[in-house]
Amino acid sequence: MSWTASGERGLLPLIGDTPLAWIPADAHGHTGFHAKIESAGIGGMKARAAVAMLAGATARGELTPGAPVVESTSGTLGVGLALAARALGHPVILVVDNEIESDMRALFTAFGVRLEVVEHQHPEGGWQQARLDRLAQVLAAVPGAYWPDQYNNPDNAAGYAEMAREITDQLDRVDVLVATVGSGGHCAGLTRVLRRRWPELRVIGVDSVGSRIFGQPARQRVMRGLGSSILPRNVVYPDYDEVHWVGPVEAVASCRAVAARTCLAGGWSTGAAALVAGWAARREPGARVLTVFPDGPHRYLRTIYDDEWCTTRGLFAPAAMRPVEIADPGQVEVSGWARCRMVRDPAAAVPV
Structure with missing residues (x-):
């Protein structure tokens, strides 16, 4: 990302221009996908x-x-x-x-x-x-x-237009974008640009169990960096074709599995994104699936990657291998990995 044209200096030119990695198939049949490695940019995504x-x-x-x-x-x-x-x-x-x-x-x-x-x-x-x-x-x-x-x-979302342009330079096709959702900024910014290039792009939102964003009740959450107890206006609900909720057990297992087979590691959002991206790639053979790994592992070494911390919180329980399907996010409270093809703005009276 070049900021020098508008006068910024110092480390700002080092933000962005991050690599795209191929994440290979795992032992559970989730097939490979592409991931934008944002920890390679100064300051993270x-x-x-x-x-x-x-x-x-x-x-x-x-x-x-x-x-x-x-x-x-x-x-x-x-x-x-x-x-x-x-x-x-x-x-x-x-x-x-x-x-x-x-x-x-x-x-x-x-x-x-x-x-x-x-x-x-x-x-x-x-x-x-x-x-x-x-x-x-x-x-x-x-x-x-x-x-x-x-x-x-709205400038939050605008900040990801350059990431989208990097992606269009790095890939000749993207069929499915898997995006974790917290403030809603990076999914809105990427979708806006990528759908101009690939109008048939499908977008899968990834939320946290216990988050309000897509109509579930707010609960205390172990995972940080995705999900929300409030309703951010940066979430553009019509952008999403479906939503998944991921729990901490699945996210920990996914983080550790990706790290073990690639030596690329990240936090809760990375684990949740990798889980759903692998599922999407397996479900649609031949589809080119893209996701974003927002940050690296360093802040999570005493949590996600710490055996004692995970054991104390019961996070080594068996992880789901596929999502539970629900028809309406307002009628069933999920406790682990779940999927819904009805995407609803909780502040609106009708589905979008």
Whole structure:
């Protein structure tokens, strides 16, 4: 990704331009697929969105020179935002919660980021709503501070247009895009561009068990980085042909299986994406399936890749080999890998 044309300097030109990897078949019959390896770019996948949101705010006059940037994050966006804001001359305040990994806290401290740590979940909105409540307090107390609002800012999705262009240069055809969904940004941004190139592209959304995004009830979630206790406006429901919910048992098994056969490792979103992408490739022989691995393994070494941590939480239970099929996301609460071909905006009265 080239930012030099608009004057940015430093490390920003190193964001993006990530490789595409072929992930071979696994022992359970899930066949191979392509994955965009975003950990190979400085700041990970969400650095793309961070730069787009800050650049857009600057152009509109919403972000003034040297003003603090304040955002809520479970961790991944925070890394990209710290890089982008520092390069563009802004201090960063991140609102995180008490479950953020100690390694991430240490990393943010090394980056010179101020952390506001939420100690208790909101009774209905979980950690996300609790972080947003604290964020509102910080904004009120810090004059001139800017909130990118990753969940509802259309510049989030716009930040992935360059990734889509990289993909069209790297592949001559994509039939199925498998995209994890948190804020909704990267799926919306990729779909917008890729469907102009390949109009018949099918899009599979991958959510977390316990997430509200596609009409399931919000529950406490082990997995971080995908799913949501709120309804982000960046989720474009008509883009999706179907949705899968993945539980932590399946995600851990998938993460470890991909790492064992490729030495490519990542977090919850990577495991969930790999699971569903492998399933899609097996289900549609000959289809070219693409997904995105958003980050690398380092923040997960004491969780997903730690035997004791997983054993304590029962995450080595037998993982499902295929999804349970449900007809309506509002009628059945799923507890593990499930699939639904009815994609509904929970805020709307009728399916889309």
